[in-house]
Amino acid sequence: MITSRTEEELHDAAASLRAMGAKVSAITGDINDPNHRTRLLQETNLMGGVSLLVNNASDLGETPRPELARASIDRFRQTLETNLVSPLALIQQALPQLQQSHGLVINITSDAGEAGYERWGIYGSSKAGLELVSKTLAAELKPLGISVVTVDPGDMRTQMHQEAFPDEDISDRPLPEVTLPFWAWLIHQDPPTLSGMRYQAQGTLWEIPA
């Protein structure tokens, strides 16, 4: 199951997955809409339930990225809604299916959530929140057999990265496929041994607690 607000991109992604032999359902919608979330999970239930939930949808916030002192508070709330509140809401709604499958939740975060870079405070604080939500969930959901990790994919040549650096040539950043080996590695690990970990997909160490 894949979802996005942008119909055309979503259907392209679904087509390329189907070409690889995957059975894919694609539903367009906004993750902040509770009805959309409900619909997604009704559909996954019919497909046999969720065993892996990846929260990737994110909002960069205002562009050009403002300093916190001048940032729009309404826009801040909106960013937190997309990057922090809705991922938790989706996890809550998916819990019965995840418990059934002893599933894994992967929340996509960012080094901006740790570093305190200038002009990254809005997006960064939403991701810092998601890191803590993930760590806490990892502890709380352990008895249910559900595992939670966070993944910082690193700088990549994506639309969001271009929006973050509107005047820069970002062609020196790698394409997202640079992270494929990491994903192949991650989904073949035993989730309970990893729960609570934070990964850098482009890092030199993918650690398993020794």
Added chain:
Amino acid sequence: MRREELSFERPTHLFASQPPEMRGQSRDDVRLMVTWPEGDNTHHTFTELPTLLKPGDLLVVNESATLPASLPATSRLGSIRLNLSTRFSDDLWIAEPRWSPSRPGPLPLDEGDMLQIGDGAGKLLKSYPGIPRLWLTQFSAATSILMGKYGEPIHYSYAPVYPLEVYQTLFSRLPGSAEMPSAARPITPRVHNMLLAHGIGITGVILHTGVSSLEIEDETVEHQVLYPEPFHVSAATANAINAAHARGGRVVAVGTTVVRALETAWTGKVIRACAGDTSLYLHPGTGVHAVDGLLTGLHDPVTSHLAMLSALIGIGRVKEAYQEAIRHRYLWHEFGDSHLIWKQRVENN
């Protein structure tokens, strides 16, 4: 560092094609060159190793055993070889399709291509980002079974294939390496006993090696991409190494794989227990901190191994030592002679 700086003339006449035991000798019947911290080189037999170390020193060996990771395969290009490199699961590997043991790729293969391996099959999912000769490959059957039925040890043009036990060392205990971690090959039971009698400790890590690197392709040595390798440094091993350092003993990695595992587990002060997959690349820009010396073989030009040796002692000294080894007709590669390299002393360290 530019790639030419790691270049020297490949001494093809000195490539060891046969392990010493196949010539009726003992595995420890190889030579040992030592490159000292001051940069001078001395020449020994391997059995002198215990006398070249001091009581309290610690050798760290790789306990990974070699797999029969080279599989015959049929593709739309005809008969090829598929060398398994890094395991993600029993049915998903990073693998290297080659024309033959002696002829590397990259082969003109595409995403979705199927490779037939006996009664099993592998599907090429995606070429490895930045390393086009390697493919993420999904198998229809357990690779452990395919290797058992059809596999042989990975070998290259300079040596024929030998039985699997030739590719194991005294310390091999956990199968997982695509290629033999060969540095400990000459450590026979008698050398082992002499080491222990001299008060030299031995401890182990696991690092499952992938297929050996070809030449570094990027013009800038530091930009080369390395693929991940599974490793494990236990708490007991970390404690043994930290204790050796604390008592003033020297820690010698037996093989470049051990350096890689220990540097990954290095916190900046001590070794910690650590496991997972590492793609850490050691070159002159990174230095080497976790070990004081390296016991290894003699390596090809323009490889990541040579970048690591340069991190230990600088490329100038590596080249001096290699010229000396060529003059003295040392033998290259996994069945060849040994090289003990002491790290250059750094002031205020």
